[in-house]
Amino acid sequence: MTRAPETRAPATRALRADAARNRSLLLAAAAAEFAERGMDASVADIARRAGIGKGTVFRHYPTKDDLLAAIVLDRVEELAGLARQLFLAEDAGAALFSFLEAAAGKQQQLDFSFLRDAGDINERLRESRERLFAAIVALVERAQAAGAVRADVTGLDVILMMCVPSHVVSFVPGAAPDLWRRYLALVIDGLRPEGAHSLGPVPPIGV
Incomplete structure (x- = not known):
C-alpha cells in the first residue's frame, strides 16, 4: 500500500x-x-x-519588561555575534573599527539611550551583555597586539565610546543622516597609536 x-x-x-x-x-x-x-x-x-x-x-x-528585555537581547546578541565573527578577520585593527562602525550605525537607526538601565531586567540579558563586552575586549586586545590601537586604552574605554557618535549627533537639530560618521572617525583616530598623548586619569573598571 x-x-x-x-x-x-x-x-x-x-x-x-x-x-x-x-x-x-x-x-x-x-x-x-x-x-x-x-x-x-x-x-x-x-x-x-x-x-x-x-x-x-x-x-x-x-510584561513590558519582558518585551523590553527581548528587544535589548536581540540587539546585544546581534552585536556579540558580529564581534565574534570579526575576531577571526586577518586585519585586527580593521576588524575593531568595522565593529565600531556597525555598532554606531545600529544606534543611529533607532535611539536606544533609554535602555542604559535595562541590564538589570533579567539574568539572561546580563549574561548576554557580559558576552558582548568580553567579545569587544577580545577585539581591542587583538588590535593592540597588532599595533593598530594605542596600548593605554582598555576594552571598557572602547565599550563606553561606542555610544559617542550617536550621542553627539542627538544634540544637532536636523542632522544629516551620516553625520555620525564624522564623530566615529574622531573616535577611531583617538584609538590609533600615532600621535597619542597620555590619557591622564585612571580608566574605569566597571559600568
Missing part, C-alpha cells in the same frame, strides 16, 4: 517561519515605539504598530 507523502514536517517548518517572522515584526514595532515614547510606550500601541492583537503580545511577553 502506497503511503501518502509526509506533509507535517514542511508544515511545521512553515509555522516556525511564520512565528519567527511575527516575532521579528513585533520586536521591530516595540523597538520603534519605545524609541519614540520611552517607557511610556503602551502595549496597545505596540500591537497596533505590529498589526497584531494585544493578547498576542502578552502571550509571548507577559
Whole structure:
C-alpha cells in the first residue's frame, strides 16, 4: 500500500517561519515605539504598530519588561555575534573599527539611550551583555597586539565610546543622516597609536 507523502514536517517548518517572522515584526514595532515614547510606550500601541492583537503580545511577553528585555537581547546578541565573527578577520585593527562602525550605525537607526538601565531586567540579558563586552575586549586586545590601537586604552574605554557618535549627533537639530560618521572617525583616530598623548586619569573598571 502506497503511503501518502509526509506533509507535517514542511508544515511545521512553515509555522516556525511564520512565528519567527511575527516575532521579528513585533520586536521591530516595540523597538520603534519605545524609541519614540520611552517607557511610556503602551502595549496597545505596540500591537497596533505590529498589526497584531494585544493578547498576542502578552502571550509571548507577559510584561513590558519582558518585551523590553527581548528587544535589548536581540540587539546585544546581534552585536556579540558580529564581534565574534570579526575576531577571526586577518586585519585586527580593521576588524575593531568595522565593529565600531556597525555598532554606531545600529544606534543611529533607532535611539536606544533609554535602555542604559535595562541590564538589570533579567539574568539572561546580563549574561548576554557580559558576552558582548568580553567579545569587544577580545577585539581591542587583538588590535593592540597588532599595533593598530594605542596600548593605554582598555576594552571598557572602547565599550563606553561606542555610544559617542550617536550621542553627539542627538544634540544637532536636523542632522544629516551620516553625520555620525564624522564623530566615529574622531573616535577611531583617538584609538590609533600615532600621535597619542597620555590619557591622564585612571580608566574605569566597571559600568
